[in-house]
Amino acid sequence: MASRLRAYMTDNEPLILDGGLATELEAQGIHLQGDPLWSARLLHTNPQAIREAHYRFLLSGADVITTATYQASITGFITHMDVSSETARELLMSGVHLAKESVKRFVSDSRPTEQRSPLVAGSVGPYGAFLHNGSEYTGVYAEEMSIEDLKAWHQPQIGCLAAAGADLIAFETIPSIKEAEALVELLREFPNTKAWLSFSCKDGMCISDGSLFTDAVKIANRSTQLVAVGVNCCSPALVERLLDSAGSLLSPDMSWVVYPNSGEEWDTEQGWLTSGKTSASIPKLSHTWMKQGAFLIGGCCRIGPAHVKELRQQLKGSCTSAASAV
Numbered sequence: 001m002a003s004r005l006r007a008y009m010t011d012n013e014p015l016i017l018d019g020g021l022a023t024e025l026e027a028q029g030i031h032l033q034g035d036p037l038w039s040a041r042l043l044h045t046n047p048q049a050i051r052e053a054h055y056r057f058l059l060s061g062a063d064v065i066t067t068a069t070y071q072a073s074i075t076g077f078i079t080h081m082d083v084s085s086e087t088a089r090e091l092l093m094s095g096v097h098l099a100k101e102s103v104k105r106f107v108s109d110s111r112p113t114e115q116r117s118p119l120v121a122g123s124v125g126p127y128g129a130f131l132h133n134g135s136e137y138t139g140v141y142a143e144e145m146s147i148e149d150l151k152a153w154h155q156p157q158i159g160c161l162a163a164a165g166a167d168l169i170a171f172e173t174i175p176s177i178k179e180a181e182a183l184v185e186l187l188r189e190f191p192n193t194k195a196w197l198s199f200s201c202k203d204g205m206c207i208s209d210g211s212l213f214t215d216a217v218k219i220a221n222r223s224t225q226l227v228a229v230g231v232n233c234c235s236p237a238l239v240e241r242l243l244d245s246a247g248s249l250l251s252p253d254m255s256w257v258v259y260p261n262s263g264e265e266w267d268t269e270q271g272w273l274t275s276g277k278t279s280a281s282i283p284k285l286s287h288t289w290m291k292q293g294a295f296l297i298g299g300c301c302r303i304g305p306a307h308v309k310e311l312r313q314q315l316k317g318s319c320t321s322a323a324s325a326v
């Protein structure tokens with residue numbers, strides 16, 4: 001068992017993450033595509049929709065829900081919503097507050113007695129998510145930025161999420177090894193904060209900027225505050241090879257975190273290409289990932305509460321043998 005994760009776990013079972021928050025909001029008829037703030041705009045315009053979406057993931061069995069702040073930033077709110085920096089900070093913090101309100105409601109109204117009290121992960125997306133030009137899946141912007149530039153960008157967002165009481169921070173869909181270095185350095189400025197670091201990937205060996213996943217894991221190993229390192233928003237079919245490529249590097253203090261998308265393709269013009277061949281295979285493959293050392297498993301884009309429910313059913317009762325492998 002990864003010792004840094006132990007504080008979050010009541011037993012040896014994996015923590016089930018939620019699915020794509022924007023996917024669930026869109027399933028409820030909310031239009032997000034093309035908005036530079038994506039689901040983060042709803043923090044201002046429709047916070048109740050966010051509470052409800054979190055609640056549906058909790059009902060489906062998620063042990064960890066992730067805030068609607070992936071594409072949120074102080075600068076983004078000021079630029080695209082014309083609010084003061086103080087209001088922008090409050091909006092970022094409200095992402096944690098809304099998630100905590102949903103957890104509170106779930107615990108008092110619906111939580112099965114055997115289920116642990118869910119955690120709130122404060123989502124931090126890559127700088128490219130703010131740019132809103134597709135570069136969040138290439139990391140190309142980082143070539144012209146220094147580590148200090150990237151730290152300065154991320155600092156206020158992490159500060160708000162930590163101050164608002166997030167149980168941990170989710171650095172997610174990070175495409176760039178330089179950005180990962182910046183996040184690992186920056187996390188030291190918040191010594192009481194734990195986090196996971198999750199990369200977007202281009203194939204079974206490399207993260208999105210072309211760096212080897214093994215090198216990304218080596219960066220993660222520099223941190224004593226990360227509970228997990230891994231991949232998200234890639235095809236489920238890539239995960240086993242990626243984890244295998246870096247298996248010998250996984251620190252005994254860390255788990256893998258794995259939350260792929262459905263495997264469908266994203267097109268910057270058209271959005272998700274749903275005509276594709278795949279349906280979510282995450283529940284089926286999750287046993288393999290657990291055996292490889294993943295104790296945080298969930299879904300990203302195109303994964304809704306029904307998939308999370310299926311994942312929970314799949315992993316329940318399968319934990320004893322896999323736990324001994326870590």
Ligand SMILES: [Zn+2]
Binds near residue numbers: 261301
């Ligand atoms: Zn995604």
